[in-house]
Amino acid sequence: MPSGADVSSAAGTALIELAGIERVFMLGDSRVRALASVDLRIDAGEYVAVMGPSGSGKSTLLNVLGLLDRPDAGTYRFEGRDVTTLDANAQAHVRAHRIGFVFQSFHLVPRLTAAENIALPMVLAGVAARERAERVKQALRDFGLNDRSDHRPDQLSGGQRQRVAIARATVMRPALLLADEPTGNLDRATGDEVVRLLEALNAQGVTLVVVTHDKALGDRARRRVGMEDGAVRSDVAQPGAADTPAARDPSSIEPAAG
Ligand code: ADP
Ligand code: MG
Numbered sequence: 001m002p003s004g005a006d007v008s009s010a011a012g013t014a015l016i017e018l019a020g021i022e023r024v025f026m027l028g029d030s031r032v033r034a035l036a037s038v039d040l041r042i043d044a045g046e047y048v049a050v051m052g053p054s055g056s057g058k059s060t061l062l063n064v065l066g067l068l069d070r071p072d073a074g075t076y077r078f079e080g081r082d083v084t085t086l087d088a089n090a091q092a093h094v095r096a097h098r099i100g101f102v103f104q105s106f107h108l109v110p111r112l113t114a115a116e117n118i119a120l121p122m123v124l125a126g127v128a129a130r131e132r133a134e135r136v137k138q139a140l141r142d143f144g145l146n147d148r149s150d151h152r153p154d155q156l157s158g159g160q161r162q163r164v165a166i167a168r169a170t171v172m173r174p175a176l177l178l179a180d181e182p183t184g185n186l187d188r189a190t191g192d193e194v195v196r197l198l199e200a201l202n203a204q205g206v207t208l209v210v211v212t213h214d215k216a217l218g219d220r221a222r223r224r225v226g227m228e229d230g231a232v233r234s235d236v237a238q239p240g241a242a243d244t245p246a247a248r249d250p251s252s253i254e255p256a257a258g
Contacts, residue, residue, distance in 0.1 A: 012043035014080070015175060015207050016065060021074035023060050023230075034060040035071065036230035042209065044175065047202045049218040050211045052227035058211040059180055061227065065209065066101050066178045067091045079175065096125050100169030100177045100206075102198075104184035106161045108153040108168075114160075115140065115149045118167045125172060139167040143197070159190035166197055170206065177201060179210045183217065195220065 023035035034057045042048055050058050063069035064076065067083060076084045083094055108117050115136050122132045140146050143163045153161055162182060169177060179198060183191030195210075195217055202208040210221065218224050222241050226234035 012045065014041055015044040015046075015078065016040065016042040017075075017077040018064075019075045019077075021064060021071045021076065023057075023064065023069070024072050033230050035064065038074070038230070038232055040225070040232060040235075042207060044207055045202075045205060047199070047208045047222045048210070049221035049224045050209060050227060051213060051215075051218045051224060052233075054213070056227040057230040058227055060230075062101075062178050062180050062209065062211055065176070066099050067095045068101070096121060097172055098175045100166075100172070100174040102162070102165050102169050102177070102179040102182045104181035106153070106158075106165045106185075108161060108164060110153055113150050113152055114145055114156065114164045117153070117164050118171055121168060121172050135171055139171050143167045157190075158186050159193060162186060162190075162194050163197065166194070166201075170201060175207060177206045177208050179208070181211055181213070183212070183214065191217075 018038050018040040021035050021038040021040075022033070025032045025034055036057075038057075038061065050061060052058055060069065064071050067078075071084065074084070075082060078094065079098065083091060086094070109120065112120070118139050119132050119136050122135065127135075140149050143166065145160065145163055145167065148156060148160055148164075151160075153164070156164065162185075166182075177198065182198065183194055186194060191214075198208055198210065199220070208221075210217065212218055219238065220241050222238055224234070224236045224238055225232055226236075
């Protein structure tokens with residue numbers, strides 16, 4: 001913490017508490033320690049960039065945080081509850097209702113339209129059709145996709161696909177939004193626009209954790225966690241880094257042409 005801030009009194013409500021997290025993969029005869037004794041606390045509302053070289057465990061960490069993967073040892077508390085010991089169904093429920101995930105390669109369902117992709121998490125969560133239609137309409141508006149509602153992913157640009165993916169990831173109003181190299185497949189201008197969208201969502205209250213090896217992007221986050229060989233090697237506060245006009249006023253963001 002810079003400027004001698006009193007961590008105890010400044011601390012908010014913990015959203016994520018990792019203690020002694022281990023994840024080991026076997027590759028042939030060799031044992032890869034993808035996560036090694038990771039302790040990490042992230043409070044509700046934070047904006048964290050996770051950085052580090054390729055193979056340092058960033059995606060593995062995000063997958064554990066998103067309950068897409070189970071650690072081999074250690075404890076993960078999410079919203080104060082130990083989720084490490086939950087069975088697959090209970091984990092799926094937490095994931096569906098509290099966590100959104102955005103990937104580098106979008107992961108949209110090819111045969112579904114933009115509107116249907118956005119509706120998917122609500123279908124899985126059993127949200128009534130009428131409510132679904134309302135929320136899809138709102139999301140299409142919020143993300144500048146009104147005129148792309150009936151387009152399939154292959155009829156959309158990269159930026160539009162990632163906007164659909166972000167709309168899908170947030171339509172259930174999750175507490176946590178995880179993004180793994182969300183700008184990795186986009187040009188700089190389109191990537192910047194996607195970052196501003198994510199930051200606007202964070203400004204509205206969602207906790208944002210972004211994996212990136214783009215230094216410019218990492219510098220924008222209010223906290224930067226550095227990984228190496230599966231371990232957290234640095235953890236730096238960057239106060240005010242994302243205090244941009246767009247972050248203060250999300251409605252000022254206009255989708256770029258891409
Ligand atoms: P990063 O996202 O930082 O590039 P990853 O989390 O993808 O790193 O990978 C961390 C390490 O774990 C790497 O050595 C990688 O090869 C290994 N790894 C990740 N996933 C698997 C897997 N499913 N099977 C085997 N090894 C894996
Ligand atoms: Mg990765």
